[in-house]
Amino acid sequence: MYALASCLGQLKWLWFRRRVAYLIWLDRFSQASTAVGAVQLLFHLVYGGLWRSWACLGALGILGLLGTGLFVQNIVAQSTMTTISGGSAQIRVSRYYNLSYDGEHFGEETPVANMIASVTNGFAQPFVDLGSPMVPGELMRGAYECETSNCSMGLYSSLSVCPVCKDISHKIQTSDDFATLPDGSLSLSTNGLFNITSDTHYPDPTVLSPAEIGPLIVHYRAMAWGNGNITPIAVECVAYWCISTYQGNVVSNSLEEKVLYTHTDNTTSARTSYRQTSDIIIRQEQCWLSNKLYIDQQICAFVVVAKAQRAIQNFLAVGVLGSPAFLSGWQVWFGNSTRSKTTSVAAQILGDPCSIVDGDLSLCNKPLYAGLEAAFTNMTTFMTQAVRIGISNDAFNIAHGNASTTAYVFEIRWAWIAYPASTLLIVTAVVAGTVLQSRGEKSWKLSILPAVYHGIRDLNDEDYKRLVTPAQMRYEAETMSVKLDLWGEGLLWRTVKDR
Incomplete structure (x- = not known):
């Protein structure tokens, strides 16, 4: 110049x-x-x-x-080039879940501590976005290893807990003092805010089709009203065993997982019953492990031991040794609760999506339903991670990936x-x-x-x-x-x- x-x-x-x-x-x-x-x-x-x-x-x-x-x-463009380093990269999966504590007698089994923590934390987790439960990768910290902080885990299959929910608010029958479901399984008075119940029975097929449900874990129903000021709402959900196929990557030492598809066994022979003695086996024609596709009846058979199934059902829906079931018998009225821990949970589920002022939830119909469903869905997400984290480190419970390093490449752009x-x-x-x-x-x-x-x-x-x-x-x-x-x-x- x-x-x-x-x-x-x-x-x-x-x-x-x-x-x-x-x-x-x-x-x-x-x-x-x-x-x-x-x-x-x-x-x-x-x-x-x-x-x-x-x-x-x-x-x-x-x-x-x-x-x-x-x-x-x-003129000079900077880009990154990823190369395979040969370092360690692995993540836990579950093909065989058998963790529980024995009781003094048959049928008194209880879940292990990390499963109990996953259920309680997942159900009562505050929801920032009711449509998006906590990212599973955040729960898996400590269950994967990536030597270089950036790894490709590829595709892998694992036992999971899958949810399905339906809005059944249209089935509620109301009177001056009560709202109830036709079968009498759930009711709520006009000064009630929140009530849930659960059992181990399959739902009415007209509500949730058997084609949508695999081996049942728990059947959940919840209702919310609000001092009689809004139309009561209700949701019905089930959690069942399934196989999820994931694609995983570790980026900057943070796991990013995407569920590509799920599979379950919804045949009549796979239906579960409370206190059953036979193991739950879900077979898949082909499955993934360490980014390799297997067509093997033994490798692609995913098992939940009967004792572990009984323990989870006892905690969620039945109760054992005098302790109430986690998802049964909760009722919250404006100003009081039948169980002390229910109030704090209800505040998370009902209080986050809207403000409860003198029991008035008149502006909260849609968020309330989302909260009732999200509480259950979030719980199953946490349970899935507990199933994967709590298993042994044998060869088929670990998926191996590739550790990679990132190098900066400079390129002259002649144009x-x-x-x-x-x-x-x-x-x-x-x-x-x-x-x-x-x-x-x-x-x-x-x-x-x-x-x-x-x-x-x-x-x-x-x-x-x-x-x-x-x-x-x-x-x-x-x-x-x-x-x-x-x-x-x-x-x-x-x-x-x-x-």
């Missing part, structure tokens, strides 16, 4: 040395080192038919240099060089042309000072006195033809009457 501005300064004087021109051109050349001035000079050169000149090319160069920064910054290169050629040509034209001149003049020190000899004092304002000077300059000539040992302006 400096070299080009210098050349335009010299071309300004050469312009008047080689031709007779209006004095206004002195001003146009002086401003040409700026973007606006370059546009004005270029316009007057082209409009005046003087475009075949070094000054025209110089003005183009000034404008071209303004945009080179963007192109120069994009982005064209613009800066062409601009550089213009600048080089202007500099060379100016130097060649300036041969024989006494000095290289860059500034406007010669116009100050070399006066116009043909103007007398009276002519100068009448040029008071810049507007008057500009008007005079647009009509006064001048030329810069040698005068003695220096240069001096002279006016030319006839061009």
Whole structure:
């Protein structure tokens, strides 16, 4: 930019040395080192038919240099390249779940601690977004290993707990004092806020089709009202055993899992019953492990031991050794509760989606239903992670992946060089042309000072006195033809009457 501005300064004087021109051109050349001035000079050169000149090319160069920064910054592109490092990468899956605590007698089994924690935390988890339970990857921290913090786990199949829910609010029968389901399984008084119940029986097939349900774990129903101020709502859900096929990646040491599809056994022979003694076996024609597809009846058989099934059902729906079932017998009225821990859970499920003021939930129909369903769905998500985390580390309960490293790669984008290169050629040509034209001149003049020190000899004092304002000077300059000539040992302006 400096070299080009210098050349335009010299071309300004050469312009008047080689031709007779209006004095206004002195001003146009002086401003040409700026973007606006370059546009004005270029316009007057082209409009005046003087475009075949070094000054025209110089003005183009000034404008071209303004945009080179963007192109120069994009010549070198930075990208990342992922390479397999050979480091350790693995994640837990579950093909065989058998964890429980024995009771003194048959049927008194209880779940292990991490399953109990998953159920209680999952059901009572505060919901930021009722439609999106906690990301499973956050629950799996500690159950996967990625040596490089970035790993591809590929595809893998694992035992899971799947939910399905239906809105059954239309089945509720109401009176002045009560809302109840037709079979009498669930009711709520007008001052009631919340009530749930659960059992181990399959639901009415007209509500939840058997085709949607695999080996049953628990059958759940919940109702919410609100001091009689809104229409009561109810939801019916089941949790059942299934096989989920995942695609997993660890990015910056954080697991990202996506469920590609699920499979279950919904045949009559796979239906469960409370206190059954036979194991639950779900077979899949093909399954994934360590990103490898297996077609093997033994590998693709996923098992829940009967004792572990009884333990989970005891805790969720039946109760054992005098302890109430977690999902049964809860009722919350405005101001009190049948069980102390119910109030805090109800506050999470009912209080997060809307504010409970004096038992009035009149603005909360839709969020309330979402809360009742999300509580159950979130619970099954937590249970699935407990099933995967709690198993042994044998070869078929671990899925292996690939650890990768990320390297930065710099690439020259040749197409982005064209613009800066062409601009550089213009600048080089202007500099060379100016130097060649300036041969024989006494000095290289860059500034406007010669116009100050070399006066116009043909103007007398009276002519100068009448040029008071810049507007008057500009008007005079647009009509006064001048030329810069040698005068003695220096240069001096002279006016030319006839061009």
